[in-house]
Amino acid sequence: MTPRITLATGARVLTQLRHDPRTIALMLVVPSLLLALLWWIYDGGIVFDRIGPALLAIFPFLVMFLVTSIATLRERTSGTLERLLSMPTGKLDFLLGYAVAFGTVALVQALITASVAIGLLDLDTAGPAWLLVAVAVFDALLGVALGLFVSAFASTEFQVVQFMPALIVPQFLLCGLLVPRDQLPAFLEAVSDVLPLSYAVDAMSEVQQSADPAVWGQIGVVLGFSVALLALGAATLRRRTP
């Protein structure tokens, strides 16, 4: 791994994004709009206070999964990945370059969404707001890691998009947003225990409910999943291909 190449890769990914202002606008604005819609549906109130933080966890995960999986699939199919790996690029340079770039976007996204939720929509949280943003950024990294890994198993953009209902929606259904996890059927609760998004949403709920939230355990689990997925993703990057 070479820091020069990692940072160059991160900067390059952000430059590519800069040429696509529509995608930037959608990434930054849509989460806030959805949150506002939810606020309207529940007329502010207690349910919004419970669901709002969970959505702050889900948006960056979902959005970063989609952009990363498609961007890296393009690198695999266009030959740019092969060219980079025939140069002094390390596999980690490539993976961490993406993590740096989309992690930065996620930070901006989380700052905007959290500001809208707390400032405009009066989302009530007992814990500090910056912790909501921190958890959101870790969720974004989880989405990046999962996207990088999944792109190895798709050969077209159609396929990669289909991984969203397959891998993201079950986590969404079981993360405690619809039914608290401890009220799920025992088997489903056990399944939700091994899904990373559950821990992200748990961390958000903790910040929402507790003035002195203990979230580092949950963040540790999310980070652990991200590192494991990045390692698996690195294993799918091959210098030599058939």
Add this chain to the structure above:
Amino acid sequence: MMNYAADDGPPAITIRGLRVARGAQTVLDDFDLDVRRGSLTGLLGPSGSGKSTLMRAIVGVQRTAGGTVEVLGRPAGDRELRDRVGYVTQAPSVYADLTARQNLRYYARVLGAPISDVDRAIEQVDLESHADHLVGRMSGGQRSRVSLATALLGEPEVLVLDEPTVGLDPVLRVQLWELFHRLAADGVTLLVSSHVMDEAERCERLVLLRDGALLADDTLPALLARTGAADAEGAFLELIEKADSEVSS
């Protein structure tokens, strides 16, 4: 860069008994080749003859099933070779959503090449007027020149170019071949594939491939003398005919 004397030193590329299989099909079998340092070698053959596979093996991105490929005295694809061997694939491997200059700046940083190389490479492929255009909006020929410019960054000692002149107008093709000759004169070893036979006449040495086997490896005058043909295309057809009649008899 320094000038190498005509027969100076060990070959830049040494291939012995190379075998590449794709599924049940054997693409290259028991393949041997030596490429002299500072030479400009043309790799010719019909599509599907194994040209691209051979080039991928030399760059070290091809999974092989046997044999050895050495480049500059190291196994192909070795860490030490990654900024000494430039490679251009047939399909341009550059980012469509970046400008030509942004593409080259990124690759220059990856290679650790000075940023001044970017302007030099853009000039070498005659792309100054389009340097700040998005690659995605360029014509096919312009895109492949951006891809070629990438391989000129840094100071590559070996250049492996897969059909670099395809889709280019005749003037530009002549310019690029002049560039290849200048690079070779400076000591760079070039291996250039083409399926356009008249380009062969610009190479000092020709390697003819057919069905994954070496059909000929010689200078153009020697090939013409051997086959009695008037040009490279005629020589190639003559050699194919001869090989076929040997198989059938």
